[in-house]
Amino acid sequence: ELKAIFKLTVPNVLTYFFTSLLPIWTNYSLGQLGALELGAGAFSHTLCSLTGLCFIFGMATALDTLCSQAFTGSEDKKIVGLYLQRGIVVCFLTFIPISILWLNIGGILLYFGSDPALVDLVRVYIKWRLLSVPPTIIFECLKKFLQAQGIVKAPSYIMIISAPVGVIINYFLVINPSTAIGFEGAPITIAITMWFSMTICIMYIAFIDGKQAWGGFTSMAFTGWSPIIKLGVGGMMMTSIEWWAFGAMTLVVPSFGAAQLAAHSVLVTLDNLCYMLHLGVSISASIRVGNHLGSRLPNKAKLAALCSYFFSICTAVVASIIMGGFASFWAHTFSKDQEVISIIIRLMPIGVVYQLFSSFNAASGGILRGEGRQFLGAIVLLAGFYVVAIPLSLYLGLATPLNLFGVWIGFVCGLILSSALYIYSFMKTDWDMEVQNTIDRLEE
Structure with missing residues (x-):
């Protein structure tokens, strides 16, 4: 059991370590633009985490339970794929009120007396960050789908590829004088990187490993949400x-x-x-x-x-x-x-x-x-x-x-x-x- 947990832990650590690199690099790059940009970027990132991502990631934890238990507890392994689809649907439903809040966050901040210059940058950041949420939801659920099957190296491989790609894109959109577009380059980089990560993950499942628990798209994904919601x-x-x-x-x-x-x-x-x-x-x-x-x-x-x-x-x-x-x-x-x-x-x-x-x-x-x-x-x-x-x-x-x-x-x-x-x-x-x-x- 110790050996099994160790084999799971090392790739998981690598996955989350490389996932954390892009936000760190983003703060560094925004710091090159100025104190206002750095502060706005850090504040926007925190705002997105506390008013949105914490709910989405929390809802996705239902798959930690359901997928891992179903993979060994059900004769039909494709039930894991059904839970995956239901989890994605419920997470997207969770995102609807979050997106409404984010689209109106500028007015809320101004009401509470925030600096208008800061609010303008926050609006720009969150507008582009909205585009990163759909792939984030799908990628997070796909990770849990793979992890439940004991396929833990795949997410680490994906992030080892995606993190440097994100750093390079960030350099050209935020830092490099001849190609930089300024502050909005930071959230655009995050969106591009998440779409890239999601795409690689889907391709990995389709062509390498993990599809044995995937039964194809089904209308049953839009029913039977009760276990997902209870746990989520x-x-x-x-x-x-x-x-x-x-x-x-x-x-x-x-x-x-x-x-x-x-x-x-x-x-x-x-x-x-x-x-x-x-x-x-x-x-x-x-x-x-x-x-x-x-x-x-x-x-x-x-x-x-x-x-x-x-x-x-x-x-x-x-x-x-x-x-x-x-x-x-x-x-x-x-x-x-x-x-x-x-x-x-x-x-x-x-x-x-x-x-x-x-x-x-x-x-x-x-x-x-x-x-x-x-x-x-x-x-x-x-x-x-x-x-x-x-x-x-x-x-x-x-x-x-x-x-x-x-x-x-x-x-x-x-x-x-x-x-x-x-x-x-x-x-x-x-x-x-x-x-x-x-x-x-x-x-x-």
Whole structure:
């Protein structure tokens, strides 16, 4: 089981690592245009994530459960392809109100007093970013379709190809003086790259591997949405609760001054980098647990969960070494300001502790998705982030001299609570009952 999870985890880590490269490069390229463009790009990206993508990615987590369980639990493997089509349709329906919000976001920002110059750029960014959402939905669902079948190398191959292509397109549309079209080149690059990634993924399934679970287009994709919606709503809650919590933290930090904001940005960047490790384990956990439950093997499902926790400890150790072992290196790499460097080095031990519990939480979320218990995950995250993390961060950050340190301590405490709740839920899990729930779900 350890070997199986390891084989799944490495490609998954590569997939999400290369996926994260384009947004990083986009910020760099916009920084070459000026402070306003950089700020507008970063703000627009955050806005898209918190008001749209978190719901779409959350809804797509229904396929983590259904596809992985159906692949081993159904005699007809083509039921996985049916779930894929239903997932895509429901995700597109989810996108309709999101698109209406995005098209009117400029007026909303102006109403709340945002800088008109910033709003103009945000409108441009979101207009083009809308074009990237359809391929993003399809590609995200196709990834889960492949991953459920144990085909995890394909998405990593696709992103290894797509990420450099996106960087090259971005260079010519944003940076290169003779071909650049300015700020709008950044969201256009994202749209082109996502359409490219989706196309390659479809071709891979059609001509190389994965089509054995594809039964062709069917009108049944427009019926039987209940399992998708039940699981997807819980997944949306899990994703949005976590993403919004980090958004709330980011809103508080600027009040602490430029130096602490800069240090916070460095810690967040490193955290996002390390989270790719944890996310790889999380996806692997959902695949293995779901596959075993579909095969009616409760003991193996429990073993897969335990092995996933073991790997979460391993990735936490690696992340801790990356952050804590090279604290001075990262501080001097990201900044030349001595005050910022000092804050980063002093803050890093808290970041290391944060990684330990972040890894455990990611693995737990993957296990629950494999079981189909997204709502339980949402409740745990709600308690961890909104009962403890945010209130404690606000108090320690704003009412004590700790400032930025208090914000991070508050979030660590929230992760500790959610980890404890995850442990309790794992210990109370009736794996035989989860097998029965899987059978009922596939028959629904």
